[in-house]
Amino acid sequence: MSAIISDLPSAPKAVRLSHADIFLSTAPARVKDRRLALGVVLLSVLAFALAAPFAKQPMAQVWAFLPTYQAILVINDLITAAVLFGQYSVMRTTSLLVLACGYLFCALMAIAHALSFPGLFAPAGLLHAGPQTTAWLYFIWHGLFPLAVIAYALLRDRESSGSRGATRRAMIWSIAATVALAAGIVLLTTAGHDLLPPIMSGDRDLGDKVFVASFSWVLCVAAMPFLWRRRPFSVLDLWLSVVMCVWIFEIALAAVLNSGRFDFGWYAGRVYGLAAGSFVLFVLLLENGVLFARLAEAYKNLGEANRELEAFSYSVSHDLRSPLRAIDGYARMLEEDYADKFDEEGGRILGVVRDEALRMGGLVDGLLRYSRTGRLAMSPAEIDTDEIVDNVLAVCGREYDFGKITIERTPLPKVHGDPMLLRQVWENLIGNALKYSARCEHPRIVISGESKDGMHVFRIQDNGVGFDAAYKDKLFGVFQRLHTDDEFPGTGVGLAIAQKVVTRHDGRIWADSIVNEGATFCFSLPAGNRRDHEP
């Protein structure tokens, strides 16, 4: 056995690349990751313990500190948001969308915070800020982000349904909502300044500030158990816990233990904030680098696999067909030249030889058609579906007597796709409907289509022999048949091809049936332009 295996051509090295492994948001946190995160937390605790006693120590007013720090924070948060939005567009999980919006919100708050900071850009801050504006912005910012983290944890990996267009729309609306929320908060803390209780007196903290800070604090603490409950506990969950942990220290130093702006606690807290803002970004970028390397390798191996497949198909088309032709041809020659030497049984046996050779020829051709469907580059165009169906029915008309078959049609939506490939789907589905209903007394086929939720859905219904719905998952496999060749001839490739074509168009195909009452085949295609899938 081992000798046989060693003779086989070496298959391209398999690369494991499932969604779960690729993305930080789903890759499970390994022991190594947990240790590193724990190390960071312990280091933060140590730094906090060392800094806490000096929190009230006044320091020099370094005016360059705040804009520098805030600018870095804004850039960090924006990049993190962008990477998370990118992951969302692939994974389409609402939880990631919420988290991405959370980071976008942080960036917007950091901008507003810097602009409104008294004495930084204007003596009383920009945006018509009042003396309380900056402090309130800080706490609302530090209170709402933990809420976003909790929402992220609760939503888990619920995949939002819908097409790419729906994903893009969800993203645009969420960004708009986040910007509106940030604008609303800025408006509240500026125009509505006098409605908010005072928590600052100049650069000094007022007593009430502790309560407000505690509120943000509680939310940070509350976010952690929600994150820890997530299963599997991902690398992203792990580092978000670290961020929440570090935020607790930040708020403690910069808002609770200190006594006002520009003291040691105020500076130290901001350094914490910067560290917290960088963790997730750093890990995301690191993971992206690793992911890129793995993708590059997978892409290379895919190229190799495709070339091997190409060579394989080529040799199948060439080398397997020619012996089959010879078998049929020579059997036929035998029939032609020695007809008088064969009795009836001899003729029958020779007939079987020819039939089987032809059947295998059909299978080989079917397999080739199937593999070609997946490999051919697509040339998408606007397609008049009704016209395709007209053509397909006209071709089928040569084989079936349309006099006794009722065909009902509704106008079908136009689609964007590869006309040649989509025509094959219609040929297969209409061909099947005719084949499996032709023997019933009043064959009736209903072809309809509708557009909803950004998808065009087409339906081909017949009243033929149908199939056992228990096997409906098997229907679309290559060479899978639910009828014997004697009942209904076929190669079992048609539906496999239909599925491949529909999948390549980002659509879905499904079927249902009741035995002897008919079958319904449906497929959906995205409405509007779409990016083309490589084979």
Added chain:
Amino acid sequence: MITSLEVLLVEDNPRDAEMTLRALKKGGIDSGVLWVKDGEQALEYIAATGAFSGRAAGYPKVVLLDLKMPRVNGFEVLARLKSSEETRTVPVVVLTSSGEHRDVLESHRLSANSYLVKPVSYDSFVDSVSRAGIYWTRSNQLP
């Protein structure tokens, strides 16, 4: 020595060659057919060199050309025929097992006059080969 050649069959597979010859015969083309077993021999015939030095002048009315052959394949024969001013009007019908798109494309790029995929079914095979034979040797007018 064959004087006026009707068909030059270039085919390495003896089974396919026998069936092709039989199909041509069914179409009434039973003389003036020469079968060469690979591209090298085909080129020697065209150039009247090697085993074919001193053959009668002129070219076949049609070349039935297989693509996949040892040593010199069908594409090379096609390219040579169509790149020479003298032989570029000789009709070449590609007769192959391959229905691969790239083979069809490459053959037409090299100016093949026709491309036939050999069907697995013998009856269809006979039908398409004999028809092609009749068309190119009887109906088609050469310059």
